[in-house]
Amino acid sequence: MTRLAPKHQRLILAAVALLALTGAGLGGAYALRSQASYFYLPAQMLADPPASDRSVRLGGMVEAGSIQKQADGVTIAFTVTDQHGARVPVRYAGIVPDLFVENSGVVAEGRLLPGGVFEADNLLAKHDENYVPRELQDMHKEQGGAALVTGGPQT
Amino acid sequence: MHGFANPRRFLRLARWLTPATLITGLVLAGGAFVWGLTQVPPDRLLGETVRIMFVHVPAAWLGMGGWLGLTSAGIALLVWRHPLAAIAGRAIALPGLVFTVICLVTGSIWGRPSWGTWWEWDGRLTSMLVLAFLYLGYIALSDAYAKAGTTMRVPAIFAIVGAVNLPIINRSVVWWNSLHQPASITVGKNAIDGAYLAPLLVAAVGCACLFAAATLMRMRALLAEAQMDARLRRQALEAAPTLLREHA
Numbered sequence: 001m002t003r004l005a006p007k008h009q010r011l012i013l014a015a016v017a018l019l020a021l022t023g024a025g026l027g028g029a030y031a032l033r034s035q036a037s038y039f040y041l042p043a044q045m046l047a048d049p050p051a052s053d054r055s056v057r058l059g060g061m062v063e064a065g066s067i068q069k070q071a072d073g074v075t076i077a078f079t080v081t082d083q084h085g086a087r088v089p090v091r092y093a094g095i096v097p098d099l100f101v102e103n104s105g106v107v108a109e110g111r112l113l114p115g116g117v118f119e120a121d122n123l124l125a126k127h128d129e130n131y132v133p134r135e136l137q138d139m140h141k142e143q144g145g146a147a148l149v150t151g152g153p154q155t
Numbered sequence: 156m157h158g159f160a161n162p163r164r165f166l167r168l169a170r171w172l173t174p175a176t177l178i179t180g181l182v183l184a185g186g187a188f189v190w191g192l193t194q195v196p197p198d199r200l201l202g203e204t205v206r207i208m209f210v211h212v213p214a215a216w217l218g219m220g221g222w223l224g225l226t227s228a229g230i231a232l233l234v235w236r237h238p239l240a241a242i243a244g245r246a247i248a249l250p251g252l253v254f255t256v257i258c259l260v261t262g263s264i265w266g267r268p269s270w271g272t273w274w275e276w277d278g279r280l281t282s283m284l285v286l287a288f289l290y291l292g293y294i295a296l297s298d299a300y301a302k303a304g305t306t307m308r309v310p311a312i313f314a315i316v317g318a319v320n321l322p323i324i325n326r327s328v329v330w331w332n333s334l335h336q337p338a339s340i341t342v343g344k345n346a347i348d349g350a351y352l353a354p355l356l357v358a359a360v361g362c363a364c365l366f367a368a369a370t371l372m373r374m375r376a377l378l379a380e381a382q383m384d385a386r387l388r389r390q391a392l393e394a395a396p397t398l399l400r401e402h403a
Contacts, residue, residue, distance in 0.1 A: 010234040018230070018315060025319035029326050037332035038277045059332055097271030099200050107334055124270050129339040131205060131347045133196035 039107050043086035045118075052111055058088060058118050059107040059126065067102055080106060080118070088112075092120040099125030162378055165239060169371045177368035183361030184213075191354040198351075200269075207265040209354055213362040214258035218286060219321055221251025221366065225293060226318040229311035239374070241307035242381075244314060245297050246373035250366050252290035259283060270334060278327035279335035282320060289317040 004012070029036070039059030040050070050056045058080055066079040075093040090108050100106060105126025110119045191209035198205035224247045232240035262280070263273050274280065297310040328337045339346045347355065 007234065014230050014234050014315070018226070018318065021316060021319045022322050026322045026326065029323045030330055033330045036278050036327075038275070038334050039332050041332065059334075097269070098202070099269050099271075101200070104200065105336075122271075124272055124275070124334060126334060127200065127269055127336050129336045129346045131201075131208070131339065131351045132199050133348055133350050134199045135196060136199075136348060136350075 041082045042080055042088040043082055043084040046086050052114050057107055057109050062102050062106050064102045088118050090118045090120055092123055096123055097125040169375055173371040176364045180361050180364030180368055183357055187354045187358035204268050207261050209358045211261040213359040214254045217366050218255030218258050221247055225314040229314035232311040242374050242377045246370045248294045250369040255287045275334050277334040278331040279333050282324040282327050286320055
């Protein structure tokens, strides 16, 4: 067997080290996907409901036509849904962020009450990956085309 | 690459490349920022705040690209013992940190009106903050080794180990439920309208030129510093016997 030049030995060592490290990072990140997640999807929350005294986050899409203003004027009720079709009703009293609209992403911080209603004490809006000027969006609507990539929450 | 093992040849190239990248970068980035601030229509949801993208996204790319540069310099140092690798690493680290901090700050300013929060311990945000801390660690480590005058092998290993964070930043919005949206531009897919994409790409190229200019300037400064140190040391050695004789 011929011996490799020291330079090539070092090159192979560095390549193996780099591969092992990035592989370890990717593997670790992949293994953490349920722990490092920032929120529960509705399907995850329904499958394994958190205790009602635990503060958790619920994230998903605001269901179309589900936002209802309550009689007191500050409380709103809406439904968070995901691509699996799971739905969780949410109640929130306070100021909503600008991006909080129907058919858009939302992250609610709060607790899941025993009745199955999620009581939020903070709402964060989630933006999707699409960037479209207002005028163009209207144009898409007029044409009735779904030219936008509809970005759902990633699982 | 090995043609530049001779610092003099590198310096000859850097002498004209520095002003070239600096001027190109200033023109492209400045033009793209003005373009993005004044000529681009508001986004359907984000409204006027979409203009932050033209600073935020190039800064994020270059913050990560800078660490890729540190890793390459580290490998060049460890494998080929390239004489310029240590200086390149030290030169890249500071602009890399600056772009990472710009990304974090503009992201925070963007997050307040759009998401409703300045900061959340979300996977993408946290891994990007870790990148900033890695840069700080690399700068402290390489400065200490440079001051001691020993080999720069430990900072190079640190740079390679730190590269573990890059795939985590990339996957953080795909594998973990995150507040930050997934990437708009991936292989074979683009979800950014042309009205935003054009100034974004020009801004990215411009900022990359500015990154290159800053790196070249720092490399020249570090080489000059090393040269000055060597000259002072030589002078001290030459002066030493005379001094001894005078004291005798």
